[in-house]
Structures are given as structure tokens and as C-alpha cells.
Amino acid sequence: MTITSPVGERHDGKAGTGFTITATGGSNVIAFDIGTTHPSTVVSFLELSNCAGQVQYQNRASAISGATQLIDSCILHDHTNTAAGFGILFQSADRNKTARNCIIYGITPSSGAGFGITAIQAAGGTIENCTVRDCETGINVAVGLTQSIKNSAVFDNGTANFALAGTLTGNNNATDDSSDPGSTTSNKLSLTATDQFTDVSGGDFTLKSTSVLIDAGATLAAVPVDIIGTVRPQGLGYDVGAFEFIINVISENISLFISSNFPNNFAALFLTGCAPTPVVAPETLLSRVSDNTIQIFQDGIDTLINQLGKSVRLIYPPTIIDCPNCVNDPIGNKPANRFRPGPMRFSDGIRCPYCRGTKKTEEENSEVIQGLIQIKPRDYKRYGISVQDPGALVRVKTFITDVIKIERATHAIIDIQKQDIIKIKCRKIREPIPTGLRDSRYAITFWERV
Numbered sequence: 001m002t003i004t005s006p007v008g009e010r011h012d013g014k015a016g017t018g019f020t021i022t023a024t025g026g027s028n029v030i031a032f033d034i035g036t037t038h039p040s041t042v043v044s045f046l047e048l049s050n051c052a053g054q055v056q057y058q059n060r061a062s063a064i065s066g067a068t069q070l071i072d073s074c075i076l077h078d079h080t081n082t083a084a085g086f087g088i089l090f091q092s093a094d095r096n097k098t099a100r101n102c103i104i105y106g107i108t109p110s111s112g113a114g115f116g117i118t119a120i121q122a123a124g125g126t127i128e129n130c131t132v133r134d135c136e137t138g139i140n141v142a143v144g145l146t147q148s149i150k151n152s153a154v155f156d157n158g159t160a161n162f163a164l165a166g167t168l169t170g171n172n173n174a175t176d177d178s179s180d181p182g183s184t185t186s187n188k189l190s191l192t193a194t195d196q197f198t199d200v201s202g203g204d205f206t207l208k209s210t211s212v213l214i215d216a217g218a219t220l221a222a223v224p225v226d227i228i229g230t231v232r233p234q235g236l237g238y239d240v241g242a243f244e245f246i247i248n249v250i251s252e253n254i255s256l257f258i259s260s261n262f263p264n265n266f267a268a269l270f271l272t273g274c275a276p277t278p279v280v281a282p283e284t285l286l287s288r289v290s291d292n293t294i295q296i297f298q299d300g301i302d303t304l305i306n307q308l309g310k311s312v313r314l315i316y317p318p319t320i321i322d323c324p325n326c327v328n329d330p331i332g333n334k335p336a337n338r339f340r341p342g343p344m345r346f347s348d349g350i351r352c353p354y355c356r357g358t359k360k361t362e363e364e365n366s367e368v369i370q371g372l373i374q375i376k377p378r379d380y381k382r383y384g385i386s387v388q389d390p391g392a393l394v395r396v397k398t399f400i401t402d403v404i405k406i407e408r409a410t411h412a413i414i415d416i417q418k419q420d421i422i423k424i425k426c427r428k429i430r431e432p433i434p435t436g437l438r439d440s441r442y443a444i445t446f447w448e449r450v
């Protein structure tokens with residue numbers, strides 16, 4: 001027999017998001033008191049609140065060999081009235097009892113005991129991937145009983161995380177003190193709750209991306225999913241508690257993220273829509289790139305610019321100089337009208353044809369730098385550039401040390417083939433834009449063919 005809420009009306013792992021049974025306090029009990037006709041029972045996807053006793057596993061009828069009882073993916077919370085209470089009660093020896101992927105909190109009666117999960121009267125049960133917080137006592141095991149607990153987070157409980165008159169075995173649990181009595185103590189984790197969960201006081205027990213509970217659990221074949229159906233494990237191993245942290249989600253946007261936030265100096269590129277979760281701005285992500293990774297990145301681009309880059313002859317505004325073709329007579333503003341050895345011979349007394357009698361000519365200035373050339377770049381809109389003819393655009397990537405030169409230039413003559421075979425003349429349409437990881441090392445300038 002299964003007692004559950006229908007798909008579409010189930011909680012999302014937080015209280016108040018799905019089908020809920022709320023008692024009126026006092027001594028009200030919600031008890032699944034199963035008789036001999038229902039040897040195997042599952043209670044799942046329910047939220048129960050404000051009951052004296054919340055879910056009881058009881059069998060007051062005669063024993064049934066091999067019967068099982070499972071409470072799975074339930075949220076049990078906020079028992080604060082005067083009667084003693086509990087989240088889950090394991091009772092009767094003849095049942096194989098399990099609590100799995102459950103969240104229990106706020107079992108704090110104003111008088112009497114308040115247990116997150118308690119085992120009394122007979123053999124205890126099995127607790128797998130549960131989260132138990134803010135109860136008067138987290139886990140209680142009565143004298144003479146043995147209870148197993150695995151992959152569970154038990155923390156912030158008032159009197160004690162564990163009250164053990166009997167025996168508790170288990171492994172890979174997490175507490176906020178040193179009270180985990182699990183037999184495999186080497187896997188015991190200590191934690192500060194607020195650093196591990198999204199919003200403890202708000203009842204959101206999803207894991208933060210930095211939580212030590214991620215991948216800290218043991219593989220449990222009986223727990224293939226978490227409280228909301230996320231397949232376990234995600235990443236390197238099972239997580240501790242009711243939620244499995246989702247490392248990646250597919251987004252509709254195609255993006256490139258680089259992250260070095262992996263063990264053993266591995267870096268990873270997230271390509272084509274596979275973005276880290278929770279969503280991180282690319283800038284934030286890039287700030288996590290290691291110095292080594294940046295060095296490799298920069299060395300590669302430096303090599304490209306130095307070895308495969310093309311010559312870019314920057315054309316500066318011309319300088320006005322004295323005419324090299326006629327005598328520069330410093331007296332008055334009159335033309336000198338006298339030849340001096342220069343490019344265009346003329347007879348004294350007539351106007352110098354080179355400077356048309358102005359005595360001044362322009363001297364071309366230019367300088368060659370190296371740059372990576374992209375004809376018809378596709379990414380110009382990203383830089384806020386709008387042009388009538390994108391086909392005439394040329395994008396040049398240079399070292400940032402060339403920026404002062406580029407800013408002086410109005411035009412450029414750019415090699416677009418090796419060995420000076422094809423050159424194009426371009427007009428600068430946008431001043432250089434610094435680019436590169438962390439400290440800007442390069443600059444991108446947009447030009448237009450003329």
C-alpha cells in the first residue's frame with residue numbers, strides 16, 4: 001500500500017509547495033498504524049506539520065515476517081505545542097523500517113521530548129539521506145535497540161543531535177559537533193550549517209555549491225534519487241542529506257565558460273549551453289581561472305600575434321614641414337620662388353610646384369605593428385558597433401602596449417595575405433577596446449575598408 005500525493009501536487013523539497021497535512025496542534029497524531037493486511041507500506045511525498053506525533057510506524061497486530069515500511073521524501077516540521085512529539089517513530093520489531101530522503105525540522109514542543117527520529121519498544125530502523133535540524137533531540141535510540149544511519153545531516157538540534165541509550169551504527173553522516181556515533185568515524189563530517197545549505201532558517205536545505213556535503217556520501221543502491229527525484233549521484237559521489245546538488249543544467253543560451261575549480265589542477269570548458277549551476281556571471285567565473293591557465297592562454301595568443309600576426313601599418317596625421325623643394329625664406333609670408341635641390345625642379349622667379357608657393361608640405365608618418373586580423377568579424381555587435389556594410393569591417397587584435405599608437409592613427413594599411421601580397425587600406429571607426437583575462441593584455445580595434 002502506498003500513501004502519497006499525486007504527481008503535480010508534490011512539494012519541491014520545501015514546505016508549503018505541495019500537498020500538506022496540517023494538524024491543529026495539541027495532542028493530534030498522524031499515525032500510519034498498519035495492520036496485518038498491509039505488510040508492506042510506503043508513505044511518500046507528504047508534508048506534515050503541527051502534529052504531536054507525525055508519522056508513526058506501528059503494527060499492533062501480530063508479526064509479519066519480511067514486511068517492510070518506508071517513509072520516503074517527506075517533509076515533517078514544526079511541532080511546537082505543549083505535547084511531546086516526533087517526526088518519525090520507529091515502532092515494532094517485526095517490520096523492516098526505513099526513513100529515506102526526509103527533511104525533519106522544528107520538532108520543539110514547549111514541554112516534553114521532541115525527537116526528529118526516534119526508535120522505541122523494539123528494533124530500530126534504517127535512516128538514509130535524511131536531513132534533521134532544529135529538533136529538541138535529533139536522533140533518539142531507546143535502550144537495547146540498534147538503529148542505522150547513513151548519508152544523513154543531523155545538526156542544530158537543541159539538547160543533542162543524538163540521544164543514545166541504545167546503539168547507532170552508520171557512516172558518512174554530517175553533524176555540527178563531534179557527536180556522530182557512526183561506526184565509520186573516518187567519514188564523519190563536521191559542518192557549520194549556514195555555510196552548507198541555501199537557507200536553513202527558511203527551510204531550504206538544498207546544498208550550496210561550496211558545501212562539504214557534496215560528494216561526501218556513500219553509494220547506497222537503495223537510494224537512486226533524492227527528495228525531488230534528482231538522480232544520485234551527481235558528480236563524483238552521493239551527497240549527504242535529502243538533496244543531491246545539481247552540478248550542471250542545460251540552458252538555452254550557448255555560452256562558453258571556463259572553470260579551473262576542479263581537483264588535481266584540472267580546468268574545464270563548459271561549451272554550448274552547458275553552464276555551471278547556480279548561474280555564475282562569466283566575469284565571476286573567469287576570476288576563478290588559475291594563474292597557470294591564464295598564462296597558457298596568454299602564451300598562446302602572444303605566439304599567434306608574434307608569429308602569425310600580420311603587419312599593420314598605422315597611418316598618423318601628416319606633419320607640416322618646410323617645403324624641401326624651395327628655399328625657405330624666413331622673411332615675410334611671400335613665396336620664396338627659388339629652387340633648392342628637391343624632387344621637382346623649377347626656374348627661379350616662378351611659384352614652387354611642390355608646395356604651390358606655400359613653403360610648407362605634409363610629411364607622411366607611419367609605423368608598423370603586428371596584429372591578428374579578422375576580415376568580416378561576426379562579433380562586432382557585441383562591441384556596440386553598427387555599420388551599414390559589415391562586410392567592410394576588419395578587426396585587429398594587438399598587444400595593449402600598442403594602444404597609444406593606434407589611438408594616434410587615423411588609417412591603417414593592413415596585410416591580409418602573407419608576404420605583402422595583398423594590402424587593404426582601412427579607416428579607424430572605433431578606438432581600441434582592452435580585452436583579456438583579469439588584467440587586460442590585448443586590445444581590439446575595429447576598422448573599415450576604404
Ligand SMILES: [Zn+2]
Pocket residue numbers: 323324325326352353354355356357358359360
Ligand atoms: Zn616649395
